[in-house]
Amino acid sequence: MARATDAAPHGTADVAIVGGGIMGCSVALRLAEAGMRVVVIDRGGIGGGASGVNAGTLSLQIKRLSLMPYAIRAAEHWAEMSARLGADVKFRQSGGLNLAFTEAEEAQLVTDMTARREAGLPISFLDLPAARAREPGLSDHVRRASFCPLDGYSNPSLTGRAFRKALTARGVAMIEHDPVLGIEAGDGGYTLRLQSGNVRARRLVLAAGAWTRASVLQLGVDLPIGARVNQMMVTERAPALMNGVLGHISGLMSLKQSDNGTIIIGGGWQGEGAVGEPGRPVMDNLTNNLRFATLAMPALAPLRIVRTWYGYDGFVPDFLPVVGVLPWLREAYVIACVRGGYTIGPCMGDLLAASILGEEPALPLFDPARVATRVNTPVPA
Amino acid sequence: MCADLTADLVVLGGGPAGGHAALAASGAGLDVVLVDEGAAPGGQVWRAPGVAVSNHAALGPDHRAGEALRAALTASKVRVLAGHRAWLLQAGFTVHAAAADGAARLQAPALLLAPGTTERVIPFPGWTLPGVMGLAGATALLKGNRMLPGRKVVVAGAGPLLVAVAASILKGGGTVAAVVDLGSMPEWLRGVPAMLGRPDLILRGLGWRALLLRHGVPYLTRHAVLRAEGDNGVASVTVAPVDGDGAFEPGGNARRFEVDALLVGHGLVPASEAARSLGARHLHVPALGGWVPELDGLGRSSIAGLYIAGDGAGVRGAAAAALAGAQAGLAVAHDLGRIDAARHTAEQAPLAARVARAARFGRAMAALVRIRPGLIAAIPPEATICRCEDVTRAEIEAAFDEGARQIGQLKAWTRCGMGPCQGRFCGPTIEALAAQRGIAAEAFGPMVARPPLRPMPIGTLTGDFDPAALTLPPSLPSS
Ligand SMILES: Cc1cc2nc3c(=O)[nH]c(=O)nc-3n(C[C@H](O)[C@H](O)[C@H](O)COP(=O)(O)OP(=O)(O)OC[C@H]3O[C@@H](n4cnc5c(N)ncnc54)[C@H](O)[C@@H]3O)c2cc1C
Numbered sequence A: 001m002a003r004a005t006d007a008a009p010h011g012t013a014d015v016a017i018v019g020g021g022i023m024g025c026s027v028a029l030r031l032a033e034a035g036m037r038v039v040v041i042d043r044g045g046i047g048g049g050a051s052g053v054n055a056g057t058l059s060l061q062i063k064r065l066s067l068m069p070y071a072i073r074a075a076e077h078w079a080e081m082s083a084r085l086g087a088d089v090k091f092r093q094s095g096g097l098n099l100a101f102t103e104a105e106e107a108q109l110v111t112d113m114t115a116r117r118e119a120g121l122p123i124s125f126l127d128l129p130a131a132r133a134r135e136p137g138l139s140d141h142v143r144r145a146s147f148c149p150l151d152g153y154s155n156p157s158l159t160g161r162a163f164r165k166a167l168t169a170r171g172v173a174m175i176e177h178d179p180v181l182g183i184e185a186g187d188g189g190y191t192l193r194l195q196s197g198n199v200r201a202r203r204l205v206l207a208a209g210a211w212t213r214a215s216v217l218q219l220g221v222d223l224p225i226g227a228r229v230n231q232m233m234v235t236e237r238a239p240a241l242m243n244g245v246l247g248h249i250s251g252l253m254s255l256k257q258s259d260n261g262t263i264i265i266g267g268g269w270q271g272e273g274a275v276g277e278p279g280r281p282v283m284d285n286l287t288n289n290l291r292f293a294t295l296a297m298p299a300l301a302p303l304r305i306v307r308t309w310y311g312y313d314g315f316v317p318d319f320l321p322v323v324g325v326l327p328w329l330r331e332a333y334v335i336a337c338v339r340g341g342y343t344i345g346p347c348m349g350d351l352l353a354a355s356i357l358g359e360e361p362a363l364p365l366f367d368p369a370r371v372a373t374r375v376n377t378p379v380p381a
Numbered sequence B: 001m002c003a004d005l006t007a008d009l010v011v012l013g014g015g016p017a018g019g020h021a022a023l024a025a026s027g028a029g030l031d032v033v034l035v036d037e038g039a040a041p042g043g044q045v046w047r048a049p050g051v052a053v054s055n056h057a058a059l060g061p062d063h064r065a066g067e068a069l070r071a072a073l074t075a076s077k078v079r080v081l082a083g084h085r086a087w088l089l090q091a092g093f094t095v096h097a098a099a100a101d102g103a104a105r106l107q108a109p110a111l112l113l114a115p116g117t118t119e120r121v122i123p124f125p126g127w128t129l130p131g132v133m134g135l136a137g138a139t140a141l142l143k144g145n146r147m148l149p150g151r152k153v154v155v156a157g158a159g160p161l162l163v164a165v166a167a168s169i170l171k172g173g174g175t176v177a178a179v180v181d182l183g184s185m186p187e188w189l190r191g192v193p194a195m196l197g198r199p200d201l202i203l204r205g206l207g208w209r210a211l212l213l214r215h216g217v218p219y220l221t222r223h224a225v226l227r228a229e230g231d232n233g234v235a236s237v238t239v240a241p242v243d244g245d246g247a248f249e250p251g252g253n254a255r256r257f258e259v260d261a262l263l264v265g266h267g268l269v270p271a272s273e274a275a276r277s278l279g280a281r282h283l284h285v286p287a288l289g290g291w292v293p294e295l296d297g298l299g300r301s302s303i304a305g306l307y308i309a310g311d312g313a314g315v316r317g318a319a320a321a322a323l324a325g326a327q328a329g330l331a332v333a334h335d336l337g338r339i340d341a342a343r344h345t346a347e348q349a350p351l352a353a354r355v356a357r358a359a360r361f362g363r364a365m366a367a368l369v370r371i372r373p374g375l376i377a378a379i380p381p382e383a384t385i386c387r388c389e390d391v392t393r394a395e396i397e398a399a400f401d402e403g404a405r406q407i408g409q410l411k412a413w414t415r416c417g418m419g420p421c422q423g424r425f426c427g428p429t430i431e432a433l434a435a436q437r438g439i440a441a442e443a444f445g446p447m448v449a450r451p452p453l454r455p456m457p458i459g460t461l462t463g464d465f466d467p468a469a470l471t472l473p474p475s476l477p478s479s
């Protein structure tokens, strides 16, 4: 673990990245490969935020239609992730099903998934027997399913370890367990105040996940970022019950069996809590999340839940990503609020890095200016 | 079926601490609900014998204390929910518990936690073999079911439980091949001044020792288990001399015992996860067993309305637990305005001196079970540390080598602590391995406590439900 005072041993870093989640790390990786001197700072360990505690579902068909090109590109990143990082992130391209239980849901499934097919995603529609051929544990509640062979999953617990290894190998300085307390814009760039000292950098990337609003405010800019408190649960190890990832057209189901046999249950059901503290369960949501999961897979009922947990995911009112240059500042960038950001993060990070390097990104960014306002006085943390 | 109960106070745990807390609070006029996952109140040391046990007179003073507690609870207005496992605690307070035949939701403005301890076992090669059992688990078998954990056993580890368990085995008709104690006679003697306050316990301890002598059981001080071996279960145990730090003496004379069980324990660790799941502030106090809640003298935690008593607040032994429970129960009654300050002070007064004396005894015992760095260092790389997830010491050390500095990182990178026990058993060992790297417990942190407090079947949590009546929250935009 580097200390702030030796993070930029040759003076000023080319780029300081606040937040070592999948966004910050993806940007860092590409910039370091391009030869920049990069420092990544995290208040916790690298990959200890949403990127380390999410469901790990890499499902393309459940992503927003407007993000399809990004999701498809991201799948290519994931296919080579372990090789690129030099560490196994347990990526599995298992294929995935998205379910409809009711007639109305079936209609929506057909509309939404046809649109995704037209956007270039390989999708087929399956009736219950065909869906059961892939996922034998499905219940009679299932009327129809869409199947995407590119869907899969990986193990988010390993995000931090794997990116740390890759960033270390590329000479990126990492300062962990050290929150950025203040940021000042100066002539030659930015000064970041940490507990252990100051870090100076010519460019700044704010990638602080659900915490990003506080960092941006330190620069006198406000982004209306809220936080969702996503609930997750995991069972004890079970015999083989599932083959791939399972979702539902409502977006409220995320099921998979990991390599070691545990079943990971999510779906964006909400707990309560404020960013930075451990989230807490909302009883009805906890129960209904499980009820909804057993509707699809009745064989889950006897399995024991060993843990529930919560992670914070940032969003802005239009629920679209905020990725690009921060208005009113020089060479300060933000990358946040990417829904399904674990899947799409590697692609978004790559696109932002390209733009920082002065290249034309292969796909358009998501201009932060659309939601940004100026505040008079920067707000210290 | 979900029973909804409201009360002035919910007490979690019906051992000496929780039982006496409930009685004190009820005696002061509070409406109290007591939850315990056991079949009857009593807790670890005052456990109720199972139905198969007929000769109750032979069960000794702990049994009598337990019977007295159970009788007092029956005679009181305390509502006892035995066989109920508390799995989720919510602020304010709501306790969600599950039983074989349904669920219960308990609500009260005050919550008193008395969850006791979990046993610490420092790993050694073979410690995960069938037939290797904790001293606490063995006691539960002996007391609850009068079952011998093995016909011929080695009892190993540290602290006062060694002789207690060995004596119970002998009384139950089993054979003890040896008692293997990390501590030395001088260490035991150092505790004597503190023990003098409890002549009854000294006498009982001496009685146990005499029994061991009569049976010719070798008592090996400054020894530890080198390894346990066997094909389908433990068949032999090899022990060797250690120094005061628990490090094996180079060239020490190893001895091998053929047995069918090994009972081993290296001390007790407060079960702090319930209090931590509510966000109560904790401190790391090795002399009390590890992470303990920050409390005032009467069991009040950093959260208003949350009280903690007994070994779950720091290991001091059963006598201190019962007294601390009574203190906390009275404090609740006072804080809820049921007894005035004068009565509160008057009733607390006799408890304070007794609890100090009892705690002194408990602390002297705790010194015997301190973690010995030499024993930690001796854990071989291939030994399993986390048995739920099969994580070895080598894997944990590799994570430290790669830069893990907090328990959360270590968990994520290796899966240690992610299984059904949620780190209750491996946590203390991992903390000790971190300490060997110079990482302070405070920086390393305890494992974050999250519900459920015990593994819970999904079917129990969902209950029976009508799929058509399931209401879904609104979806996020899809286009
Ligand atoms: C429970 C849950 C389940 C999810 N499931 C999925 C899924 O299955 N599939 C999917 O694609 N997406 C999923 N997501 C979304 C996805 O996890 C996130 O979109 C993505 O991880 C966000 O990455 P990030 O790098 O922006 O944020 P984070 O990973 O949260 O990283 C931000 C980092 O910034 C650090 N930081 C914050 N403030 C400071 C400061 N002042 N100084 C220093 N460091 C700071 C934090 O410590 C943190 O490490 C889920 C999200 C959650 C919460």
Ligand SMILES: Cc1cc2nc3c(=O)[nH]c(=O)nc-3n(C[C@H](O)[C@H](O)[C@H](O)COP(=O)(O)OP(=O)(O)OC[C@H]3O[C@@H](n4cnc5c(N)ncnc54)[C@H](O)[C@@H]3O)c2cc1C
Binding pocket: B012, B013, B014, B015, B016, B017, B018, B019, B035, B036, B037, B038, B042, B043, B044, B045, B046, B084, B085, B086, B087, B114, B115, B116, B117, B119, B135, B136, B137, B139, B161, B164, B268, B309, B310, B311, B312, B316, B317, B318, B319, B321, B322, B453, B454
């Ligand atoms: C093998 C062994 C022998 C011992 N012998 C002695 C001895 O001889 N003398 C002595 O002074 N001390 C002895 N002790 C220590 C003694 O057990 C404790 O000091 C004493 O039991 C502490 O009382 P307590 O009320 O704090 O906890 P406990 O007696 O452990 O009671 C805790 C209770 O909480 C319940 N509980 C915990 N979590 C939940 C939950 N989530 N839901 C529902 N119920 C829950 C448990 O079922 C248990 O009944 C011994 C301990 C062990 C392990």
